[in-house]
Amino acid sequence: LPRSFGWIGLGAMGYPMAMNLRKRIPTDSILLVNDVDRSAVERFIRQSSGLGRVVEAATARDVAEQSLCVFTMVPEGRHVKDVFLTPGMGILAANTAGKLLIDCSTIDRASSIEVAEAVKALSDVNHPTRFYDAPVSGGTLGAARATLTFMVGIAADDPSFPVLRELLSLIGGAIHPMGGQSLGLAAKLSNNYISSLNALSTAEGMNLAIRLGLDPKVFSNVMETSSGGSYANSVYNPVPGVCPEAPSSKGYEGGFKIQLMKKDVGLAIDAARQVDAKVVLGLTGLGVYSAASEDPRFRDKDARIVYRWLGGIEP
Ligand code: NAD
Incomplete structure (x- = not known):
């Protein structure tokens, strides 16, 4: 598993999911966090004290620059597009070669596919950037108890699936590969x-x-x-x-x-x-x-x- 993680979106779902992640990754690994609501970030840093390093990142780009695996959990497609595509400040403004980008938000498939295509266009053949739609079910109780069901836009026989499953198991229960890009969202909707x-x-x-x-x-x-x-x-x-x-x-x-x-x-x-x-x-x-x-x-x-x-x- 990677040693540096990023989390963008510390709302009703993202907050407890990121907290479970922080509890379950090795204490010497780092978690970068970002939310447009600074008070959520401050509360998170306060409440995670003693669990391992948690560092606020000013932009989504900074999160992605410093972490090998980035999770996003924001409300709508427009927010996901902002987080990934904003010139100079979004995730894709960072060097994402070899990194894993996991969007857990429930959004329209068109926005998710747009981000997936932008990732693909920038991806380095030798160190590909991987982007997956991985929405969840189980609500805030499932998020707090780390029992969320993940519906992942990936084929079951994709060689990346075992790592993805291991990662998602840190914050969820059942991890389901739904067959390919954006089919996680098809299942979730x-x-x-x-x-x-x-x-x-x-x-x-x-x-x-x-x-x-x-x-x-x-x-x-x-x-x-x-x-x-x-x-x-x-x-x-x-x-x-x-x-x-x-x-x-x-x-x-x-x-x-x-x-x-x-x-x-x-x-x-x-x-x-x-x-x-x-x-x-x-x-x-x-x-x-x-x-x-x-x-x-x-x-x-x-x-x-x-x-x-x-x-x-x-x-
Ligand atoms: P929320 O409104 O509580 O939290 C969203 C967070 O994203 C907020 O803290 C907000 O400040 C932050 N945010 C918005 N735009 C941002 C940006 N550009 N950069 C950084 N942070 C940004 O919403 P939620 O309930 O946590 O839901 C998040 C997603 O998960 C939604 O797509 C929702 O449909 C889905 N979902 C929610 C539940 C649930 O029970 N709440 C269950 C399953 C899935």
Whole structure:
């Protein structure tokens, strides 16, 4: 494994992922960190003290200049393009020969392919730069527990896969090669299409159950062994108090922001249109997440707050 690592994007996901990385790489290796939000970097440096060297880098270019393996975890395609392609300051302004660049963000495939092509164009044949889309599922709880599922845009028989798997295993659980460039994102967008609608149907079903007089915890337990059960019920239940560790039980803070959920449903619908896949429920889901995202009281909260929005309950 390399001895120098970089991490760009210390948000709800990136922060705990980078912290797990710092805990699991050798103490004499270095971790360069960067985020446009300086307070996140300062907090990270404070909280990782004693785990090994963590150094703030002023730009993405500085991160890439000093590390052999760089992870990125930022919100959208435009942020990923900024981080990689900004002239003079982006990752590709650094000497990246022989380096491994891993983007874990959930973004549109076109942006990811644009970055992959820019990497390829600059890559040295003798010391190729490798770029992979490696989005994750499992949310902030999976990030904190290092149990994330990785969906990687690489073929299972690619000679680079074993190293990639070893690296990703430091911060995740199941590491899946999805077949080739940008297919990690294809899997992630299809997954989130399903999970966003599961979250919505669970929120509506829980609201119905409560209004019919049921105790939410009792009903949720029953669903675990009934056909209405899902991850959205048993791990990220939208009703406060049902899953004590879920964002809903912590004021809907620190989870998956509703505006990111809206982004993912939108990305999945765009992807579906490109391949002529029919989406009926997704359009309704997008409408609900968009409307809730427009309300400043909900915008930055965990997406499962959609339960309160649907029920007309104050956030
Ligand atoms: P977040 O908004 O909490 O964090 C994003 C971080 O990126 C912020 O700290 C922000 O300041 C930083 N950032 C933005 N632009 C930057 C730039 N140009 N340079 C450096 N830093 C920059 O978002 P998150 O919840 O951590 O999500 C990140 C990505 O992971 C998104 O694509 C999201 O869809 C995906 N994701 C999130 C979850 C979840 O449950 N939160 C789960 C799976 C995947």
